[in-house]
Amino acid sequence: ELKVEQNPLFLSMQEGKNYTIYCNYSTTSDRLYWYRQDPGKSLESLFVLLSNGAVKQEGRLMASLDTKARLSTLHITAAVHDLSATYFCAVDMEGNKLVFGAGTILRVKS
Amino acid sequence: KAGVTQTPRYLIKTRGQQVTLSCSPISGHRSVSWYQQTPGQGLQFLFEYFSETQRNKGNFPGRFSGRQFSNSRSEMNVSTLELGDSALYLCASSLRGSSGNTIYFGEGSWLTVV
Numbered sequence: 001e002l003k004v005e006q007n008p009l010f011l012s013m014q015e016g017k018n019y020t021i022y023c024n025y026s027t028t029s030d031r032l033y034w035y036r037q038d039p040g041k042s043l044e045s046l047f048v049l050l051s052n053g054a055v056k057q058e059g060r061l062m063a064s065l066d067t068k069a070r071l072s073t074l075h076i077t078a079a080v081h082d083l084s085a086t087y088f089c090a091v092d093m094e095g096n097k098l099v100f101g102a103g104t105i106l107r108v109k110s
Numbered sequence: 111k112a113g114v115t116q117t118p119r120y121l122i123k124t125r126g127q128q129v130t131l132s133c134s135p136i137s138g139h140r141s142v143s144w145y146q147q148t149p150g151q152g153l154q155f156l157f158e159y160f161s162e163t164q165r166n167k168g169n170f171p172g173r174f175s176g177r178q179f180s181n182s183r184s185e186m187n188v189s190t191l192e193l194g195d196s197a198l199y200l201c202a203s204s205l206r207g208s209s210g211n212t213i214y215f216g217e218g219s220w221l222t223v224v
């Protein structure tokens with residue numbers, strides 16, 4: 001059974017600082033998704049990573065995938081308050097069947 | 111273009127009742143999947159439909175069922191509601207049935223069972 005683990009589960013950081021969220025998964029896969037969720041809202045797609053070594057960047061967020069290590073990272077550069085949200089990684093094993101991590105609650109303090 | 115639309119957005123039901131939730135995917139998308147989100151269990155996959163066929167099902171009891179229509183719209187039904195069914199139910203759609211397409215989520219249906 002596929003397990004997806006995120007850490008940390010809670011991250012409080014100062015504006016302007018850098019940090020990384022880690023996503024480990026237990027079974028080989030080369031399809032990994034990152035989502036953002038604001039309180040009371042739905043999931044917003046951030047990145048789709050489809051191959052080993054894939055790296056994607058959007059604004060202050062950069063995601064990467066290492067399929068051999070079964071690890072994806074979401075790096076936050078120079079955090080701003082607007083990035084405060086819950087971030088989920090999800091692994092797709094069987095075609096649009098996503099297994100989600102528990103989520104990382106990010107709070108950026110000014 | 112319009113996103114994934116779910117109705118109703120909020121509803122309150124009594125234990126033992128049944129509920130039907132509706133989802134209209136993004137135009138042209140043929141894959142529709144459903145997820146349950148609760149504080150305790152997080153996000154869990156319910157089922158996925160492609161071209162009116164259920165291709166995948168999660169580990170939920172038979173009280174949870176769904177279907178997809180020829181226009182790709184989907185419904186899910188929960189019968190004999192239990193308090194533990196209180197959750198946010200999210201519908202997601204993607205262009206094709208193969209992996210790797212961006213999967214877009216709707217705003218969700220908040221179900222409270224009392």
